[in-house]
Amino acid sequence: MTGSIFRPGADPFTERTPRVVAARKLTRRAEREKTGRFLAEGVNAVTSALSHGTVHELFVTERAAAAHPELVAAAPRVSPITDRAAAGLSETVTPQGIIAVCSLVDRPLETVLDSARLVVVLVDVAEPGNAGTVIRVADAAGADAVVLAGDTVDPHNGKSVRAAAGSTFQVPLARARDIPSVLTALRSAGLRTLAAHGYAATSLETVHFGDPVAWIFGNEAHGLSEHVLAAVDEAVRIPLYGKAESLNLATAAAVCVYTAAMAAHR
Amino acid sequence: MTGSIFRPGADPFTERTPRVVAARKLTRRAEREKTGRFLAEGVNAVTSALSHGTVHELFVTERAAAAHPELVAAAPRVSPITDRAAAGLSETVTPQGIIAVCSLVDRPLETVLDSARLVVVLVDVAEPGNAGTVIRVADAAGADAVVLAGDTVDPHNGKSVRAAAGSTFQVPLARARDIPSVLTALRSAGLRTLAAHGYAATSLETVHFGDPVAWIFGNEAHGLSEHVLAAVDEAVRIPLYGKAESLNLATAAAVCVYTAAMAAHR
Known part of the structure; x- marks a missing residue:
């Protein structure tokens, strides 16, 4: 499966692609409340999110996809992104290039x-x-x-x-x-x-x-x-x-x- | 004692004053090793440093001096500084305006x-x-x-x-x-x-x-x-x-x- 989403001719999403722009808004609390979704970044969080079935979409850079084929294989929908798009979705100084859009997890x-x-x-x-x-x-x-x-x-x-x-x-x-x-x-x-x-x-x-x-x-x-x-x-x-x-x-x-x-x- | 160091006619040190420039170098490890001194910033650290007698000089803004007259009174040497000089000596986003030059504390x-x-x-x-x-x-x-x-x-x-x-x-x-x-x-x-x-x-x-x-x-x-x-x-x-x-x-x-x-x- 590794890297198959990065096939020749299919450009990864950039920071201006509407899906990435929409996901980036989830760094704001108001947008999370409105949509019922949030971002989980990094291997630890994404692994845990996938095993709990709360992931809607996985954004992943080519490098991260190659490093974590098992996460790419487990995601219901995978969207390849550029390094720059990953940096835009990240709230860290050193983005890991793997970010999941998840359902909010809190319960009554x-x-x-x-x-x-x-x-x-x-x-x-x-x-x-x-x-x-x-x-x-x-x-x-x-x-x-x-x-x-x-x-x-x-x-x-x-x-x-x-x-x-x-x-x-x-x-x-x-x-x-x-x-x-x-x-x-x-x-x-x-x-x-x-x-x-x-x-x-x-x-x-x-x-x-x-x-x-x-x-x-x-x-x-x-x-x-x-x-x-x-x-x-x-x-x-x-x-x-x-x-x-x-x-x-x-x-x-x-x-x-x-x-x-x-x-x-x- | 409060604020007496900020008397009219005596300008506080700026970020270009040699004593402040020298202190700022103590944010680097090599300079700390060379001089045997380091910076302790904020009320908690300065209070503790003063009570342990390790302070050489206390840099303080007018506002911080007014808020903590007991620390100013306890310091062996007090140097008034501008807010900008305080920001230069600080390694935090919200400088407290009070920074002590101390002897290194480690022992054999x-x-x-x-x-x-x-x-x-x-x-x-x-x-x-x-x-x-x-x-x-x-x-x-x-x-x-x-x-x-x-x-x-x-x-x-x-x-x-x-x-x-x-x-x-x-x-x-x-x-x-x-x-x-x-x-x-x-x-x-x-x-x-x-x-x-x-x-x-x-x-x-x-x-x-x-x-x-x-x-x-x-x-x-x-x-x-x-x-x-x-x-x-x-x-x-x-x-x-x-x-x-x-x-x-x-x-x-x-x-x-x-x-x-x-x-x-x-």
Whole structure:
């Protein structure tokens, strides 16, 4: 199959080809919402997207097609593109030349919480790379769902998809703007709600894990609001044994979520 | 004291003032090695640098001086700069207008390992932000030292200093090019050497912590060499309970180092 789409006489799409122009618009959130589609770039993300059957079209450069014939063979529709078109669709400095147009992956909140035992909730997280990294951590830890609540960035953002390294398609995702109703839904699903908070009285070392839990993480700069902290079952701090005053969001989430996951598997 | 350095008639330094031109060269590794100095930018890093007495000179814009009079008061030498000069010294998109020229902080390997109980070693880590984030994690977890081994990036790099959020000055750092002699030094210091490795037979869940340990992490793309894996006491994998194939370096280090630290404090 390799390279067959790059046959002589069939020019690859350029950055001005209407299909490429339309796909490029998917780098904007409004266009993603309107069309229900987004872009997944790179081998990791495309492999995962294809195995989950969410791909509509695969844009691929000649070099990338030659390097990954199995991905080209698995795609429902393959469109050859120039290197320049690939750079236009890419949100990275070093485009990999392989980009899939996929259906949005998020689901209604209630469906992802059903019989969940470990859930990760992001409230007002601003940085797409952080959201993607936490989605990857949640997937690795075997979380049943990630909920992107309040003003949290869109997990279909290119930087988030890249940081998630395929996990965007592997862990159920839900988006919900209203934070109080997320907390209600978590509790209705039988999940104990734990808020990560630097000044909490309870230290992670002393938390007993066994019951189903939802870990809640706040904005990178401002953390969680007093409202959320008052509404959760428990606020928990990561013990700081040295002189650092805090951890960043992604490493804090890794410590909290893995501590719960390893305890549950013990 | 506030703003007194910005008195009428005394113009702030511009990007062409020789002292600023000389400081700007410290964004290059070769210049840092030659002069034994580096730049620490932002309130977190400058606060930490000042409290450790490593600051030679503080460059500050009028706005930053007004916002942080306590830092201006604590600096041995303060030089007012224009916003444009601040942008030139900064390696970030949004300069904070406060940059300290500091002495390099790394120490000889043997001195940082003396009676250490938790050490973090980075081998051939390429991305400065990752090195800085792991330095912050190590500090938070109460590690006694971070060793930057082999071809690992310079921890005095601006991106590393920023990601470390002050921890560059708070946790003892050593640099050592020769990896076998680092492993020998760790063992001589009585540390059990654990290598983080995705395909290790031993899972983190089953590791007993109690003795002093050194955690060893490899390059972002290639991990640790067979040589290092063969030389350590044990290779350890983080259990992957979901579908993700791995974690990124910083989150993997957070899980490993905190699991050891929390066990040691139990």
